[in-house]
Amino acid sequence: MERKKEASRRTRSPDGTAKDRVGSVDPYGFERSKDFDYDSYEELMSEYLVVLTHRSIKWSKLLKGKSKVQKNVKLKRFVRKGIPNEHRAVIWMAASGAQDQLEKNPGYYQSLLSAQHDPELVETIRTDLNRTFPDNVQFRKTSSPCLQKGLRNVLLSYGHHNPAVGYCQGMNFVAGYLLIITKDEEKSFWLMDALLGSILPDYYSPSMLGLKMDQEVLGELVKVKVPQVWQLMRDHNVMWTLVVSRWFICLYIDILPVETVLRIWDCLFYEGSKILFRVALTLIHRNQALIQQAQSLPDICQTFKQITHGPFVDECHTFMQKIFTEPGSLSMATLTKLRAKCRSRIIAEES
Structure with a gap:
C-alpha cells in the first residue's frame, strides 16, 4: 500500500x-x-x-x-x-520587447544595482521579501541558490529605474514568478519593465488608475456578455474591485494553479492585457449559474473565490482553449473605447 x-x-x-x-x-x-x-x-x-x-x-x-x-x-x-518551459524565457523576452531593451541597454541593470539606494525603498522591499511565496522552497534563506536575493535585486533595481512607481505590494509576486521561470535577474528586470511599463501601465502606480480602470472595464464587459451576473452585482451593490482586484494585480498568481497561470502569461506577454479579461470573463461565464445563487455580498465574494478552484482551472490546456471561445469577440478597439469611458468616470469621481 x-x-x-x-x-x-x-x-x-x-x-x-x-x-x-x-x-x-x-x-x-x-x-x-x-x-x-x-x-x-x-x-x-x-x-x-x-x-x-x-x-x-x-x-x-x-x-x-x-x-x-x-x-x-x-x-x-x-x-x-x-x-x-525550456523555451518560456526566450519567447517571453522576444514577444514582449524585453530582449530588445536588454540588448539596447548593456550594463544598465548592473548600474542600477550598484547605484546609491533609497533607504525607504530598501526597507519597504526588505519587509516584503519573507512574505513572498513562503510556501516555495526556492525563496527560503536555507535554499541554494536562494531566489530571495535575486528578488530583492530585481525589485530594488526596478524601483530606481521607475521612481514614479517605486515599489508596491503585488510586484514582489510578479518578480518572483519571473525569477522562477528565467532563473536570471536581468531578464526578470526587463520583463518587469515590459509588464509594468507597456502591457499594464498604471497598474502599480501610486494612484493605481490602470488597475481601477480595468476592473471597471470588466464590469462593462460582463454587462454585455453575462448580463445576469452584472445585474446581481448591481442588486447587491457589490463593487468589482471587491471580487477581482487580486485577479488583476497578481495576474492570477495564487488565484489559479501555477501551470494555468504560466499558460495565461504566455499569452499575456504575446497578446497583451486583453488576456486578463478573457480569463476573467471565462471564469464568470462558465460559473454564472453558481454566481447567481448567491444571496448576499459575503456569498458573492465567497463564490468568486470558489470559481477559481476545481477541475476546470486545473486542466490548463482545455481552460486556455476556452478563454478564446467562451467570451466571444474581444477587440482592442472595444477595450480602448471602454477604458477611455471608465478612466474619465474614475477621474471625475476622485476629483
Missing part, C-alpha cells in the same frame, strides 16, 4: 521529464497542500504530458536553436497552445 502511495506522488516536470519527488513539492518549488489529490494530479498530468511532449517537438522545430522570433500568425497559434 505504501509503495503504491509513493508511486502516485511521482511528479512530472513541465518539460515532460519524470521526477521522483516523493513528497509534496511541485516542479516550481511550491509545497503542495496537505489535502492535495496526488491521484487526480497524476491522471491529469499523464494526459497533459502527451500534449507537452508534442508541443515541445513542434517548438524545437520552429525555433531551431534561435533566441529571436518574429511575431506572426503561426507563432501566435503556437503561444496560445502553450510554450514548453
Whole structure:
C-alpha cells in the first residue's frame, strides 16, 4: 500500500521529464497542500504530458536553436497552445520587447544595482521579501541558490529605474514568478519593465488608475456578455474591485494553479492585457449559474473565490482553449473605447 502511495506522488516536470519527488513539492518549488489529490494530479498530468511532449517537438522545430522570433500568425497559434518551459524565457523576452531593451541597454541593470539606494525603498522591499511565496522552497534563506536575493535585486533595481512607481505590494509576486521561470535577474528586470511599463501601465502606480480602470472595464464587459451576473452585482451593490482586484494585480498568481497561470502569461506577454479579461470573463461565464445563487455580498465574494478552484482551472490546456471561445469577440478597439469611458468616470469621481 505504501509503495503504491509513493508511486502516485511521482511528479512530472513541465518539460515532460519524470521526477521522483516523493513528497509534496511541485516542479516550481511550491509545497503542495496537505489535502492535495496526488491521484487526480497524476491522471491529469499523464494526459497533459502527451500534449507537452508534442508541443515541445513542434517548438524545437520552429525555433531551431534561435533566441529571436518574429511575431506572426503561426507563432501566435503556437503561444496560445502553450510554450514548453525550456523555451518560456526566450519567447517571453522576444514577444514582449524585453530582449530588445536588454540588448539596447548593456550594463544598465548592473548600474542600477550598484547605484546609491533609497533607504525607504530598501526597507519597504526588505519587509516584503519573507512574505513572498513562503510556501516555495526556492525563496527560503536555507535554499541554494536562494531566489530571495535575486528578488530583492530585481525589485530594488526596478524601483530606481521607475521612481514614479517605486515599489508596491503585488510586484514582489510578479518578480518572483519571473525569477522562477528565467532563473536570471536581468531578464526578470526587463520583463518587469515590459509588464509594468507597456502591457499594464498604471497598474502599480501610486494612484493605481490602470488597475481601477480595468476592473471597471470588466464590469462593462460582463454587462454585455453575462448580463445576469452584472445585474446581481448591481442588486447587491457589490463593487468589482471587491471580487477581482487580486485577479488583476497578481495576474492570477495564487488565484489559479501555477501551470494555468504560466499558460495565461504566455499569452499575456504575446497578446497583451486583453488576456486578463478573457480569463476573467471565462471564469464568470462558465460559473454564472453558481454566481447567481448567491444571496448576499459575503456569498458573492465567497463564490468568486470558489470559481477559481476545481477541475476546470486545473486542466490548463482545455481552460486556455476556452478563454478564446467562451467570451466571444474581444477587440482592442472595444477595450480602448471602454477604458477611455471608465478612466474619465474614475477621474471625475476622485476629483
